[in-house]
Amino acid sequence: MRIYNTMTRKKEEFIPREQGKVSIYVCGPTTYNYIHLGNARPLVFFDTVRRYFKYRGFNVLYVQNFTDIDDKIITRAREEGDEPLALAERYIGEYFKDADALNVLRADVHPKVSGHITEIIELIKTLLDKGYAYVVDGDVYYNVRQFTGYGKLSGRTLEDMQAGARVEVDVRKIDPMDFALWKSAKPSEPAWESPWGKGRPGWHIECSAMALKYLGLNFDIHGGGFDLIFPHHENEIAQTEAATGQSFARYWMHNGFITINQEKMSKSLGNFFLVRDILSKFTSEVVRFYLLGTHYRSPLDFDDEKLTSAQRGLERIKTSMRLLDEALAGREVDDEARPDPLLVTRLEKIHIEFDKAMEDDFNTALAIGLMFDLAREVNSYLQRNDYPNLAERMAALQKARQMFAQYNSVLGIFKTNAAGDTLLDNQETGDEGLVQNLLDLLIEIRQKARQKKDWPTADHLRDRLRELGIALEDTPDGVRWKRLS
Numbered sequence: 060m061r062i063y064n065t066m067t068r069k070k071e072e073f074i075p076r077e078q079g080k081v082s083i084y085v086c087g088p089t090t091y092n093y094i095h096l097g098n099a100r101p102l103v104f105f106d107t108v109r110r111y112f113k114y115r116g117f118n119v120l121y122v123q124n125f126t127d128i129d130d131k132i133i134t135r136a137r138e139e140g141d142e143p144l145a146l147a148e149r150y151i152g153e154y155f156k157d158a159d160a161l162n163v164l165r166a167d168v169h170p171k172v173s174g175h176i177t178e179i180i181e182l183i184k185t186l187l188d189k190g191y192a193y194v195v196d197g198d199v200y201y202n203v204r205q206f207t208g209y210g211k212l213s214g215r216t217l218e219d220m221q222a223g224a225r226v227e228v229d230v231r232k233i234d235p236m237d238f239a240l241w242k243s244a245k246p247s248e249p250a251w252e253s254p255w256g257k258g259r260p261g262w263h264i265e266c267s268a269m270a271l272k273y274l275g276l277n278f279d280i281h282g283g284g285f286d287l288i289f290p291h292h293e294n295e296i297a298q299t300e301a302a303t304g305q306s307f308a309r310y311w312m313h314n315g316f317i318t319i320n321q322e323k324m325s326k327s328l329g330n331f332f333l334v335r336d337i338l339s340k341f342t343s344e345v346v347r348f349y350l351l352g353t354h355y356r357s358p359l360d361f362d363d364e365k366l367t368s369a370q371r372g373l374e375r376i377k378t379s380m381r382l383l384d385e386a387l388a389g390r391e392v393d394d395e396a397r398p399d400p401l402l403v404t405r406l407e408k409i410h411i412e413f414d415k416a417m418e419d420d421f422n423t424a425l426a427i428g429l430m431f432d433l434a435r436e437v438n439s440y441l442q443r444n445d446y447p448n449l450a451e452r453m454a455a456l457q458k459a460r461q462m463f464a465q466y467n468s469v470l471g472i473f474k475t476n477a478a479g480d481t482l483l484d485n486q487e488t489g490d491e492g493l494v495q496n497l498l499d500l501l502i503e504i505r506q507k508a509r510q511k512k513d514w515p516t517a518d519h520l521r522d523r524l525r526e527l528g529i530a531l532e533d534t535p536d537g538v539r540w541k542r543l544s
Contacts, residue, residue, distance in 0.1 A: 060418040062280075063356060065288060065311040066212055070420055075279050076309065081117045082278035083109060084270045084308070086287055087169070089126040090150035091135040094157050095331035096346075096361060097284070097317045097324035103347055103471075104314050104355045104423075105282045106163045111417050111469050122273045123166040124266060125151050127173050128259050133248055143249050144173060157334040160343045162471045170269045172260060176251045178268040179260045182302055183240045183253075191301040195231040197243030197256040201263075203236045206297045212311060213289040220289065238294055240264045263294035270307075271299065281308035285315055286323070314355040324361065332361065345370045348472050351423040372431070373472070376463075377483055378541045379434035382441055383460045384483075385539065392457045396450035402440045403455050406462060409433050413466060423470065430466055433459065498529065502538050505531075 060073040075081050085105045088098055102123075109121045126132075127147035136143040151171075172179075183199055186192040191205045203209045203217060210216055221236050229235075239261035244250035250257040270278065283292065292311065299307040316323045324331050337346055340363070349369035353359045409432050416425035437459050446452040464481055467473050473481045501520055508516040521531050524540075532539045 061420055062310050062312065063420045065313050068214070071310070073279075073310065075117070076277055079116070079118060081112045081119045081280070082274045083119065083121045083280045083282065084266070084274055084278060085121070085123045085166075085281075086266060086283040086291065087123045087125050088154060089129050089131055090147040090154060091129070091132040092150060093153055093333045093335060095324060095333050096337060096350075097331060099157070099161060099334050099346075100317055100350055100355075100359065101282065101284050101314050102158060102163050103161055103350045104421075105312075107351060107423060107470060108280070108282070108312075108421055109164070110471055111421065114465070114469050119167075120274065121166045122168045122170065122270065124269050125154075125169060125171045126262065126265065127151065127171045128249060128265075129262060147171075147173075157338075160338055161334070161347050162343065162474050164471075168273050170273065172265045172269075173249075175265065175269050175272065176260070178272050179264050180241075180251075180253050182264060182268045182271070182298070185302045186240065186298065189301065191298075192240055193233065194255050197241075197258060198231070198239060199241035199255055200232055200237040201240050201294070201298060202233055203238070203297065204234055206301050208300065209297050210293065212293050212296055215289070238263060238290065240298070263291055264298060266291070267295050267299045267302075267307075270295075271303075276303055276305045276307070278308055280310045280312055282312045282314075285313045288313055315358045318358050318360045319362075337366070341366050341370060343474075344472050345373055347470075348373045348427070351470055351472075352427055354420075354422055354424045356420075374542050376430055376434050379437045380460075380463055380481070380483060382539065383437055383456055383463070386441060386456055387453065387460060390453055392453045393450045396454040398454040398458050399446055399451040401443075401446070401455075402436065403458055405436050406433070406455075406458055409436070410462060417469065426466065426470065430463075430470075433462060433466075498524075498540060502531070502540070506538065 061070040062073045063069070064071050083105065085101065087102075088094055094102075105123075109119050112119045125147070127144060132147050133143050136146040139146060141149075155165075183192065186201065187194070187199065190202075192199055192201050210220065213220070217234075217236055241253060241255060241264075242258050242261060243255070244257040244259070248259065250259055270281070281292065281295075288311075296307050318324060334346070345366060349366050350359070352369060352372075409429050412432075413426055413429045416422040416429060419425075437456075440446075440455070440459075446455075467475075467481055473483060475481055501524065505517050505520040508514075508520070524531060528542055530541050532541075
């Protein structure tokens, strides 16, 4: 497996810290608003990374934090007349609603800043003791000039960073690029006792403290969006390595931006689209399929037409999966039967290519393309009548259905029930499940009309469904339906 490491700017062979285990830390949201699609991209991508490692048999420890103490949270709480910690907790709950909708698995640990003040203070004390930080009027700053490796992640010098950054002017700082580790208390803001007086943590120190607590030094993968390279991840490295004298993370991974007309989607620019608003127009399956349809390091330009295109593509895969389910329904599959090599030989080639795609820096775009290849092979095979015998045919179709399930376990496009069965159209709950049930009812009514030779009623139902974008096909195995593009 090869991973693009932002630190070295090249693909490297992935060698975990411990054989058979993978440790991952992903920076989560600052919880002062609902998440937008740009926030959702790293959540979905790194969830897929975690899923692939589990698919390959690794024991994965996955940590994703919540920033529940921050200037933006305090400002939003004032606007809404709420307490900052209460507001943050409310938006953490809203985050889980959106993440669950996108089939993002819960992290093994979801640490919050407010629950790790002790660890943060201890880390700051270490930096002060080693001469990497200084105290001014109850604030503690990190002295970037003291860390010789500062800038190694972003590849920029301090002078370049200062010229391109919006640095808050503070004459108390030794260097304008020095950043706050601890902020002294202000009226009506959350604050904790510390050796430097009451206050709260700066933004960057939190992830260093929490990653060290749950994953230890030199853990495997630190991930986040491209915008976190500088200053957040650069500062994490400086803090952690100065305090410990050792490497922080082995591989740094960053996803590209989602853009609107080539401009980064962000709350500050006001050009963002909330996940829940998008989910009111498109299913969660379509949104996740769209997010994974472009390689994670490439920018992804957003508009409704691209989601509509993703919807049409996803429907082709769904149709093949439905056809497989229909062909296998009610038939025993002989585990001893040799799967028909006419299909299985082609399936094995796809399977090899799927793993190669994911092991080449998690190329989900190519992996999805291979799902389309699998769908085409299945559709072609189901139309053939020259298969050797029924047992071999069923065994081959079972193999194809298992492959769809395996790939979905990695990509997470379709949700599964408690038994691990793939749920097409979210059958368990929601509007998609209602649509499926109504279609089943209409097809049943039409079939009864056909049995009674009531052709006008049967044809009327078929024609009206076509007008609504649903095509029915009468086959020897029963009625099949598909959405028209």
